[in-house]
Amino acid sequence: MKCPVCNHENGDARFCERCGSNLKGTHASENPVESATHTDSSDASSEYTRWSSTQDSASNRKESASSSISPIPSPAHDHDDARSADAREPHSAQSSSGNQWNNLVQNEKVQQAKEVSKQYLSYFLSVLARPYQTMKTVGEQHALHGWVTMALFAILTSTYFLIMFGRLGADGLFIGGFLRPLLFTAIILIAAAALIYVVLKLERITFRPKIMIAQFGALLAPAVVTLLLANLMIVISYSFAISLLVLSYIIVFVAMNTVLFHHPLNRTQAALDSMYSVLIANAVLFYVTYRLLYAVIAGLFGPLFSPYGRL
Structure with missing residues (x-):
């Protein structure tokens, strides 16, 4: 019989003469201990195979569960988050308190x-009821x-020119009809206050400049009302509105002279006689007013009547 393991030709022997394999198909080992060991090892290997497959499936289930569940943060990470939250809380409190303070300041303003x-x-x-007494x-x-x-006197003067030149269709209304009259009127009023200051200094009179400004401003209240009426009447009548405008500037001259004569002009110690000092102040103010108002009117009406201007 040929051995199925080593292909050695044996007779009717039960075991192979070369390798000792069982020729009857039982593959039983001559050593029972070895057979038992082989059986145990095969059983252990199969048991190990089953255990490893079970462990693999369990590990796979754990991995899938861990991927679906977010990781638990560590205590150190929790401590960092707590510190960052504590750091953000004062910042948010400061920003909210800053907004409250800004709102409070705005409300106070x-x-x-x-x-x-x-x-x-x-x-x-x-x-307005009693200008001189006040x-x-x-x-x-x-x-x-x-x-x-x-300031109200200057603004109302500029709005008067803006309305008047706007109705006439002049060009450059905002600059020539509003900004320039506003600036020139402010110069006229400051020049009047400066002339009062200079005359009182020449008369060697002790006074307080703030009180002088308060007195001059108080006497300008009727002029402000006159300009307001001029702005309203310009829609109805040009001539009447211009008369009110001229009257408001006459009040400026009256206010300047009233403040001057309110103080006891010292005619004995003054370097120049009071009559001449007051006359010079009025002449200077009249010249400044004339030149500035003429510049405003000529700047807007000049292109209308020039040979190359708009007809």
């Missing part, structure tokens, strides 16, 4: 503006009201 407007309105109405009782605290009255 609005309230202050309202309060100043109410005070100025009541002051303006009292001055002028004699004003103090340094009314200097701001004087500046506001002068």
